[in-house]
Amino acid sequence: MSRDQILANLRTSLNANRPWLLNEASRAPHEPPPFVLPPENDLAAQFAAELTKLEGKAYRVPNADEALAVIDRLIEETQASSIISWDLDQIGLPGLAELLTARGITLADTTARGEERKARLQALEPIPLCISGVELAIAESGSLLLRHGPGKPRIASLLAPCHIAIVFAHQLVRGLGEALSLLAQRYGDEVFGPTSNLTFITGPSRTADIEMTLSLGIHGPPQIHVIIVEG
Amino acid sequence: MSQTIAFYDRVDHALHDNSLQTALQRATTRFISNRAGAIGALSDADRLRDQARAIRAYALAHLDELLPKLAANVEARGGHVCWASDGEEARRYIIELAQARGVRSIVKSKSMASEEIHLNEALEHAGFEVVETDLGEYIIQLAGETPSHIIAPAIHKTREQVSELFVKHLGMTPTTEVPPMIRTARQALRQRFLQADMGISGVNFGVADSGAIVIVENEGNARLSTTVPRIHVAIMGIERIVARMIDLGVMLQVLARSATGQKLSVYTSLISGPARPGEADGPEEFHLVLLDNGRSRILGGHYAESLLCIRCGACLNACPVYQAIGGHAYGGVYSGPIGAILTPLLQPDLPDAYLLPQASSLCGACQEVCPVRIAIPDMLLRHRADAVKAGKVNPIEKLAIAGYTMTMTHPAIYNASGKAARFFSRIAARKGRFRHLPPPLHLWTKQRDFPAPPPKSFRELWAERNKQR
Ligand code: SF4
Numbered sequence: 030m031s032r033d034q035i036l037a038n039l040r041t042s043l044n045a046n047r048p049w050l051l052n053e054a055s056r057a058p059h060e061p062p063p064f065v066l067p068p069e070n071d072l073a074a075q076f077a078a079e080l081t082k083l084e085g086k087a088y089r090v091p092n093a094d095e096a097l098a099v100i101d102r103l104i105e106e107t108q109a110s111s112i113i114s115w116d117l118d119q120i121g122l123p124g125l126a127e128l129l130t131a132r133g134i135t136l137a138d139t140t141a142r143g144e145e146r147k148a149r150l151q152a153l154e155p156i157p158l159c160i161s162g163v164e165l166a167i168a169e170s171g172s173l174l175l176r177h178g179p180g181k182p183r184i185a186s187l188l189a190p191c192h193i194a195i196v197f198a199h200q201l202v203r204g205l206g207e208a209l210s211l212l213a214q215r216y217g218d219e220v221f222g223p224t225s226n227l228t229f230i231t232g233p234s235r236t237a238d239i240e241m242t243l244s245l246g247i248h249g250p251p252q253i254h255v256i257i258v259e260g
Numbered sequence: 261m262s263q264t265i266a267f268y269d270r271v272d273h274a275l276h277d278n279s280l281q282t283a284l285q286r287a288t289t290r291f292i293s294n295r296a297g298a299i300g301a302l303s304d305a306d307r308l309r310d311q312a313r314a315i316r317a318y319a320l321a322h323l324d325e326l327l328p329k330l331a332a333n334v335e336a337r338g339g340h341v342c343w344a345s346d347g348e349e350a351r352r353y354i355i356e357l358a359q360a361r362g363v364r365s366i367v368k369s370k371s372m373a374s375e376e377i378h379l380n381e382a383l384e385h386a387g388f389e390v391v392e393t394d395l396g397e398y399i400i401q402l403a404g405e406t407p408s409h410i411i412a413p414a415i416h417k418t419r420e421q422v423s424e425l426f427v428k429h430l431g432m433t434p435t436t437e438v439p440p441m442i443r444t445a446r447q448a449l450r451q452r453f454l455q456a457d458m459g460i461s462g463v464n465f466g467v468a469d470s471g472a473i474v475i476v477e478n479e480g481n482a483r484l485s486t487t488v489p490r491i492h493v494a495i496m497g498i499e500r501i502v503a504r505m506i507d508l509g510v511m512l513q514v515l516a517r518s519a520t521g522q523k524l525s526v527y528t529s530l531i532s533g534p535a536r537p538g539e540a541d542g543p544e545e546f547h548l549v550l551l552d553n554g555r556s557r558i559l560g561g562h563y564a565e566s567l568l569c570i571r572c573g574a575c576l577n578a579c580p581v582y583q584a585i586g587g588h589a590y591g592g593v594y595s596g597p598i599g600a601i602l603t604p605l606l607q608p609d610l611p612d613a614y615l616l617p618q619a620s621s622l623c624g625a626c627q628e629v630c631p632v633r634i635a636i637p638d639m640l641l642r643h644r645a646d647a648v649k650a651g652k653v654n655p656i657e658k659l660a661i662a663g664y665t666m667t668m669t670h671p672a673i674y675n676a677s678g679k680a681a682r683f684f685s686r687i688a689a690r691k692g693r694f695r696h697l698p699p700p701l702h703l704w705t706k707q708r709d710f711p712a713p714p715p716k717s718f719r720e721l722w723a724e725r726n727k728q729r
Contacts, residue, residue, distance in 0.1 A: 031344060031345040031552075035498065035556050036327070038552070038556035038559075038560075039323050039324040041560060042556055042564070043323070043559065043560070044560070045560045045561075046564045050321035050564070051317075053313060054318035056310060056313070057310035058311065059314060059318065061311070061507070061508075062303075062509070062510075065302050065303055065308060066302065079523070139540045139541060142490075142539075142540070142541065142542075146490055147454060147455065150488060154454060167524075170523035172523075172524050177542070178536070179538035182541045183487045184541050187480065187483055205509050205512060205524065209509045220470060220505070221337060221530075221532035221533070222536075223538065224536055225539070225542055225543075226486075226530070226532075226542060228483065228530070229524060230527060231525065232526050233526070234479055235526055236396075238396035238399065239395070239399075239438050239441060240283070240417075240418060242419075246446065247446055248446065248449065248480035248481045248483075249480025249526070250480075
């Protein structure tokens with residue numbers, strides 16, 4: 030069996046080199062720093078500044094109503110009549126359901142598995158807008174962490190050309206190390222219990238593959254709008 | 261195939277390709293300054309790099325425990341694991357899987373491991389339609405070429421060349437503007453994703469304690485490849501592992517900054533098994549192929565340190581030789597300084613792989629930038645010594661070394677040869693440099709200038725100085 034052969038080779042090899050490797054491994058602590066840049070006071074401001082540098086849009090709003098106003102504007106700009114979304118209670122923005130009803134927006138059925146998979150995804154393809162919440166947001170890199178799962182489909186941050194993410198101020202952390210520790214604290218061994226997928230998103234989809242010219246939206250959303258609700 | 265052309269011919273070709281030279285210069289300069297800015301901004305870059313090295317060394321030291329742990333955790337989450345000793349086993353597993361599941365169309369996101377085992381050729385040969393979805397990879401697939409850089413596989417193509425390809429293959433209206441090319445590629449590839457039955461990805465890190473794989477990317481093609489098709493196959497070199505999820509707090513920080521100067525890549529996906537029952541989307545099946553292909557043996561030898569590599573590409577950009585010749589000239593899948601170490605180990609049947617370690621001035625720039633501080637120059641020297649031991653030396657070189665030994669151990673010959681060289685140089689050198697030397701030394705000046713000796717030797721100057729006192 031290849032498994033046994035590979036493991037046997039590894040053991041033989043490690044007989045020779047394990048002491049050296051262990052010595053290298055002991056030269057620095059492994060625990061990641063909670064953050065890696067000089068700390069700033071205002072995490073929302075830092076997040077917004079970082080995302081803006083990446084050509085994402087950040088909105089700092091004092092309450093849910095202002096957040097709804099931003100969403101309303103984006104619905105109009107994208108002329109969406111249907112959206113790809115997380116379950117609204119997973120996003121947790123008060124008044125969102127009412128706004129969507131008032132604008133006549135339908136929530137697309139995001140079930141895309143089994144026999145229907147290809148047909149459903151093909152049907153979702155033309156939809157111009159998607160909305161998600163987040164698990165956490167990282168200030169020093171302008172990153173979102175999405176922990177997917179029931180009611181939180183991956184395609185709601187991926188398929189459409191415009192992605193809106195709702196972040197509440199208490200979800201902001203300073204750095205990646207802090208975000209990972211918090212995940213472990215919250216879910217322990219069950220981080221991947223209800224889902225097979227966690228995704229960090231840092232700005233709009235980009236490529237520099239043609240002559241090193243920066244271009245947005247080659248595969249993922251060219252537009253990302255992050256609304257930080259601070260109230 | 262580029263492999264049948266000798267290394268020196270490929271180098272020659274690269275040095276005379278003007279558009280390649282422009283592209284290389286533009287790309288490497290940009291990568292170098294982005295990286296320097298991002299690493300320089302860190303509160304404690306040295307410590308973070310020490311940590312990254314320690315974490316990777318720990319993982320390698322425990323590879324015999326961590327790999328089974330990773331596999332067990334993947335299986336506990338409903339995924340399948342294939343242990344592949346070599347490329348042949350990996351290819352067979354994937355082809356048989358695709359056949360058994362009635363797969364027709366396959367989308368791929370960038371994976372060096374799959375390049376290493378020539379997976380695309382094998383899949384196409386078996387009758388599957390395979391599309392590379394990373395824009396750079398897609399462009400070179402349309403052009404029928406191979407990647408020239410780990411991070412930017414198509415840097416050798418100009419926008420005019422890309423435009424021509426898109427006009428020819430995708431029916432694009434001719435243009436030299438980049439945005440319409442991006443839109444054309446997005447539309448064409450999106451349809452490929454929606455029709456695909458299988459997505460194949462690489463792996464940046466396997467995480468043993470949570471049974472997850474990590475994929476970093478900027479475009480979103482890896483997210484689509486691992487979300488849209490019903491089957492996801494990930495191919496991972498067995499050394500690409502970390503023990504704990506928390507280790508990513510160090511590794512992702514140094515990877516993104518070293519590769520492109522970003523704080524984090526646009527998308528970092530952590531994937532553990534197939535979609536769970538209550539999830540609306542995601543793949544129904546997940547297969548992890550653990551590829552050995554020589555790595556388990558390399559771990560026991562004096563090139564083990566090269567297995568710490570996280571494939572960031574920083575050493576390529578920093579290397580003056582890579583800057584001059586680009587990735588294709590190396591002939592193997594991995595190019596640049598780390599490629600010169602890995603290719604002779606992972607692709608030993610390439611006829612001139614043993615020459616790659618010669619393509620270095622041993623300036624040390626690679627080790628300087630490496631996020632896990634791999635002693636690349638030391639290993640290049642070791643490769644050279646090993647090649648000599650194995651008798652892989654050019655006969656002219658052997659003669660030259662014998663002559664050199666003779667000269668250096670006999671002062672009279674040494675003096676006479678110096679005089680002869682200086683006499684000759686007065687006749688033949690231009691501006692203190694030889695552009696062309698007579699055979700067999702023309703092999704040196706074909707790709708480099710050679711400084712002419714000064715009019716007087718050190719020994720002569722020394723003697724004069726002592727007389728004047
Ligand atoms: S050797 Fe170091 S610098 Fe080069 S690709 Fe590997 S990790 Fe990056």
